[in-house]
Amino acid sequence: MIRQDVANTLLIVVHRALPAYFVGIALLSFSIHIHAEAPTLDALTRIEILANDHPDRALQQLRALESEARKAPMATRAAFLGALGYTQALSGDAEAAQRTSSELEALAGGNREIAAEAMLVRANALFVRGSLDAAAASAKSALESFDAHSPARLRYWARHALGSILFEQARYDQALTHLQEAARIAEDNGWARRRGMVLNSLATLYLNLRQYDRALQAAAEACDIARRGNDTAALANYKLTEANIHSATDTRPAQHMALNESLRLARSVGARATESAALINLSDYYLSSGDYAAAIGHAEQAMPITREFQDWSGEATIQTNIGLARILSGDTASGKPLIETALETYASHGARNDEVAVLREYGDALRKTGQSAAALETLLRERTLSEELLQSEKQRVVLELQARYEADKRDREITLLNRENALKDAQIENHRLARRVWWLLMVVCALAALVVGLLYRRVRSTNRQLEERNEELAIQSSRDPLTGLYNRRYFQQRMAQLDASPADLATNTVRATYLIDIDHFKRINDRRGHPAGDAVLIAVAERLREALREADMIVRWGGEEFLIFVPRIRADQMAELAQRIIHAISGQAVAYNGDLIPVTASIGYAPFPLPPGGIRLPWEREINLIDMALYLAKAHGRSRAYGVARLLTEGDGGIERIEHDLEQAWTNGLVELAITEGPPPVPVD
Template sequence: MKNGGRWHGRRSAVALAVALALAPACALAQATLDERILDVREQSRFVPDKALAQLQKLQPELVAASSYTRAEFLNQMSTVRMRLGQNDLAMEAADQVIAFGTSLRDNVIIAKGMLAKTYVLFAQAEVDAAHRMAFAAEKLALTTTDIPLQVQATITAGQSYAEQGNFPAALLKLQRAVDIARPPAGDAISLVAALNALTKLHTQMKGYENAAETLAELLTETEKLNSPGRMAMAKNTEYGLAIDSGQPKRALRVLQESLDLERKLGAERMVGITLVNLSDIQLKQQDYARAVQYAQEALQSSDKTRDKSTEATARLNLGQAYIGMGRLAEGKKQYELGLARYERENNKPDLQAALREYGEALERAGDLAGAVQAYHRERNISNELFERRRQQAMLELQEKYETEKKQRQIELLSRENQVKGTEIDNRRLQQRVWWLLALVLALTAAVVGLLYRKVRHTNAQLEVKNLELKAQSTLDPLTSLYNRRHFQDFMRGLTVQERADDVVGALFLLDVDHFKHINDTYGHAAGDAVLKMIAENLRIALRETDMIVRWGGEEFLAFLPAIPRQGVDEIARRILLGISSQSLKYQEHEISVNVSVGFSPYPLVPGGEPLAWERAVNLVDMALYLAKAHGRNRAYGVRGFDNFHLTSMEAIEQDLERAWRSGFVDLSVVLGGDPDQQPPPTEQTNVVSIKHAAGKH
């Protein structure tokens, strides 16, 4: 029965394409048919199965319809098929729209077909292809006079930029979409769609004040539509703002209101998304039983609609709830199924957040090895995204510099042309009026002097801009510490030599404990304040000759070029206590902060050959994760290597904890503890050296 239904749908689409190519146009009852197709378009957002039935009823009337109406029918058929999970039929219909528009040389029809194809590509997790199609569709749509089409295409392009992490470009696009959609040129539905997308972007960018202002207008405009479906969409957007800005009670209330509206509509796809969000709220409140209930209901809903994105998120929530209940194997299975979808979509920001929550859940459940593995996966994505953002910022800065440089060159050439024109006029005047020669020469000298001073001033400004560019490429803008690129350039030029005396270098890598909890509880502005406080504490704890680096996110790295070998553990203790002894007063809250640290002397020399600095940092990073996995607020240090002839550096790097337990690595542990109860530094009672003999484990 199911296969027969699919075959019949495909056959109908082919027959319709033939009918569109051969049928004559007719203006009789055209407005009525267009209005009914428009009603189906709105209905398909919420109950696509009913919308499909309505479209199939309208199909016989297309024989006498205009080209535009027939193309719009095919376009809506593609959208409905996509929302029902029938992506192959949806793609076929979208391609037919593009081909039909091309045969008519109608850019409106072609652009609509390209947008329909964009949405199918998204549904198939072909994200890069979808982004390219979205940008091409917007470019074509803006050449037409169809305002709703322009708004839709601009929204889609803005959302594509946001998925790529290019938030400035996304913001410009969505603000432009709102401007286009406003009366008198725009229409109410287009304005609501644009405001909805802009509110979500402000929320994603943590601009909660702007998001709240846009949301207020969105709710006002949605009320005017008297559409339960549109109001449910607006309520879901309000939920996103409430949960991100730390208003859980408002978020729960809004979700329950939205769920009532969606169930009355029979909007199963929206019901699934809302159930996922309800399970997420229960997870945050650690009510795992209700989280499981909502996640399972969401899976049942997504199975009906074939909504793979909702299914993936529901599995992540279900896995996290199972892990919280102690059902570790079931939880891991569900979590990995959800992660697989994110990986296929190449959705790096969401994948990073999911892996971080995965590691925290496993850590709470006592699966330290699984937690470390999840943290390493998250760290790799974090480094990739950090590097991508840094390169984007550098490109934008370089582009701005080049633009200013070209503008200065244009202005200078313009002045030079003016000078040449003045000289020509002077020659003519010299030939006609000899007695004005002295005055003209004096005037020319004055103009040349002024231009010379202008050129000197321009060159001075250029030098200042070059210095600013160099500083911005070296320092982290939030903390004013060195950035990762500067440290990498420094280490590449550093000559590594093992010293015979008792003086060594040292590397310290630290990560803020429970930093996500700080952001979720107090907001991202509080998180930024915490990072600034830690940067200041590191400046106090270390010397001016030591290099302190914002390594990325909530991580810091310090390189100490020369310290006594026996003082490495003491510096780790000083860092731990210096930070934990301080608290940050933010608004009406007092925030206490701890860090976990990985460290080692530098260079590290296993088997007589110094390690490259990259491998030394990687080893310190692994020690940091051991500190995280074994309780946080402590430091794990790699002192050296034993029995190195029985192992290899590759084996140690693959699993540092196993290498330590096998007796190949000498670790020391510095405990953080309560700063008011710490013993004097000379006693070293909170520093533990841990060795395991080879062959005992």
């Protein structure tokens, strides 16, 4: 498993590296010997720089200055507490950082900037704990305390910190705005090292947005800044980002070279956190290459470092990689406990996306080693968790839209109130002028009428723009941006409506749902690149539109999966429709960059209500049953459709046994399946 907080997020080193963004300082070459230095701002800045890679040594230096710092003026004392809090969090002691934040807040009194510094330290401690929502709220409060006249260094730290946390929450549009502003502040003030840090963060953000050219450009510029400043530790960090970009573009030799260079640089300056990240990513590199011994060896080298820094996320990633390598090597007995331990760690820290990713890789490894029953159980766990995350995301989006609507409403009310006040002032002025010069009254009235007319036209224009924006938001919330098909959120809303008010169906007519999975899609992405995979998804979506009726709903279900909902169809026509879908997808290879990509698909489907007894199920249980039919199609050779034709048992107990294990129920004669063969799946070269 690729280390998420290194490979796919803005964190430069292990999970505790975000505090480096809060302090906003780059790595410099200087002596790290502890000495009795006066607690000046320059001295504290040098210690903060040291803390980025050697937090334990930095803490020793801060303790040596503590007695003098606590007797210093307020500004110096506040700077000392800020440095202490950041360093405590970097060393993994979130509780101590939280206490230092409270002490800094008490010191602030009415000083707005010191109070904001305390909020940034608190956000840092919350991030180390994995409390991303609370960390984002604290960093946002700090940013809102500043204005254009606040010190540039504080505005830079707050922007970089909030952008980094928002990226961790996958709120990419907001993260991009804050990080670009941090880069602008660094450039305006000539802060080369700080600008390098933001460029590295932006490179990782562009990587997640699949803007690979921009990602490589930003990473290359960050590396140039580090080289010009002889900043070896930062260069080691930036090389990790470069390796992740090469991984996404499937340029594996360049990825391997960048990872080894990062490891060499990190070891040359004793940057232990970066060394751990490089070892973990090399472990994943060898895992995907099939060199399981090398994958285990690099992961085991990283383990002592993650434990030294109390890095729970890094340790869970290492356990995942070792567990997968052992399972794929045939040692399932020792691999499974490691992965289950990693899953418990992610669950206890609320890292649900990591938990889903591990379950997906876990199930794939079990399937590859022939453990079908265990693979199916893992698949069901992953599906359940994915549905929970989808519901949480839906609630978050609704709350954000509601907050945005309320803010727009308040802005409109303020605008209208200001306009009313302006009109009242104009009327008072008109009366005063009328008493002095009566013949100017007509001119003033004409001007007032003109102003009212212009204001009225502007209000109408604003209302039209608001209506257009609301329509755009409605479309965006229901459509997949890549294929233009309906998204999962829209389908769930529609199915909830149908379950609440089921439509009456004609005799021998049912509604049917088909779940489609493109065969070997990961190979297309791995060997031809993600743009080729996107071209295949777009082509499949267009072929489905041409093959189906206007009344049939086509949904981008997620990744390489599509869902088709047919509101009315004769039961004896369902297999024929499955055959038509198979041939629509696989009838012609997809042309991309002068090459032809063969495409086949596996399908699971079922009618509802279920014949012959007309059993009705909630739509979630319908999808679960169809998903198991799809799993059988994939497990039995791909490029085929497995459909639930009819039940051969009665009662709730029978349907529960079928839902628990469809293949076993089929074998035991509890259910009749319709099988439709497609063309042989062609491996992607």
